[in-house]
Amino acid sequence: MLDRAARLRQLSEVDQDLIRLVQDPRFGRWLEQVSSTGGCAHPIQLSGSTTTRDAGTGEVLHHYDTATEPGERLLIRCRNRRATVCAPCSRIHAGDTFHLVPARLGGGKSVPADVRERPRLFLTLTAPSFGPVHRTTADGQRCRPRRHADRCEHGRSPGCPAAHDATDPLVGQPLCSGCYDYPAHVLWHAYAGRLWKAFTDNLYHHLAARTGHTRSGLRRTVRISYAKVAEYQKRAAVHVHAVIRLDGAHGPDTPPPPWATAEVLATVVRTAAAAVRLHTPHSRALGEHELRWGAQLDARPLRAFGGREGLADDAVAAYVAKYVTKGAADASAGLDHPITGPNDIAAARLSAHVRALMRTCWRLGGLPELEPLRLRAWAHSLGYRGQILTKSRAYSTTYGALRAERADHERAAPDYADEPHAITHAHWRYIGSGHTPGAALIAAGIAEDQAQNREIARAEISRSGRADGTA
Structure with a gap:
């Protein structure tokens, strides 16, 4: 448990970081990047460039460089599947x-x-x-009722007279760890x-x-x-x-x-x-x-x-x-x-x-x-x-095919894959991951807003379906 002074210092650090972010002239672009990741909790930070040229003429068809981005880096999703790591x-x-x-x-x-x-x-x-473990019970039933049972070699009873619900931390734990x-x-x-x-x-x-x-x-x-x-x-x-x-x-x-x-x-x-x-x-x-x-x-x-x-x-x-x-x-x-x-x-x-x-x-x-x-x-x-x-x-x-399809849909830059004379050179390197304290707070807010928007849209679609008789 942090003492009051430590909590104040922590809050001050977050506040100072928030002020630094919003005062940056490129804050708007940074906000666009965070929004494009859906408020990813631990985004991957990349630095580099991509250049597409016409092989015959040498003409630059497209060029992107993170030198113009906030912090000279691009944020992309971490793609972690675990909800506790990145919702x-x-x-x-x-x-x-x-x-x-x-x-x-x-x-x-x-x-x-x-x-x-x-x-x-x-x-x-x-x-x-x-080995026997404590289990969830319903309607007041006992976990493992035993009226006449000898104790195990470790001195523990093989029964449990309690009634456990799903939130009881004992559920799933062995009755005797020595026998398990x-x-x-x-x-x-x-x-x-x-x-x-x-x-x-x-x-x-x-x-x-x-x-x-x-x-x-x-x-x-x-x-x-x-x-x-x-x-x-x-x-x-x-x-x-x-x-x-x-x-x-x-x-x-x-x-x-x-x-x-x-x-x-x-x-x-x-x-x-x-x-x-x-x-x-x-x-x-x-x-x-x-x-x-x-x-x-x-x-x-x-x-x-x-x-x-x-x-x-x-x-x-x-x-x-x-x-x-x-x-x-x-x-x-x-x-x-x-x-x-x-x-x-x-x-x-x-x-x-x-x-x-x-x-x-x-x-x-x-x-x-x-x-x-x-x-x-x-x-x-x-x-x-x-x-x-x-x-x-x-x-x-496959997951890979779905990701590729989504990337093609979301790609902002022109796709020259079908151009026979287009050559693309990409140079990228990993430079870090995650957010600063203030950035993490903003990203969490963006993630929450997008989640609420999805819930509202889902509710509207369901309501419209019931009204049309299609649900």
């Missing part, structure tokens, strides 16, 4: 995700519209139990990508067995495409939400055979997940661990075009977009930056459970037999080293 950029990422997911669900972005009629599931796979299998938790995270690969391989195998095809014959008939997002549960274990679709042999452009239905797919995903078994390399300190998916599995069909049964495409897209930007925003996900040693773990403002997982990563990362897992490099994410959102090759478009 404006996370909204851009969420919007891209929202466009990607419906594209593979209902068509668009190079995917034909008739994919809405194909077998589609929204699947949730969870991690197994590594932290090494198994960390290793499960490290192998989560291989567990998913084993699951998707099993999908083909089990689908072939159920429909009377050979494995190679099935792969010449159908293709399984997916998009999945990883989410950290309260117990700091990753579970996976995935949208799975059955296509024909050539992906979205071809329909699947008539026997391929959502009911068949729902049955197969359960048996395929239950059959996954991976074994870690033998370790003198840990022995060998068998890794599998948790018993809790949810597979729900998505609503066909014009249908009433199943989940709506837009609802699933919004759900996935939400968790893509969430990422490490939740304290149960660890930190959003790598750590350099045990001292970083001790200083982190995290629960004792999450810190114990990070310490386990650091300890196991020192074992020679586990060195390929790079657990120390991924200790900040509790050993999980996968991307938050991944997709199959037959998905649809």
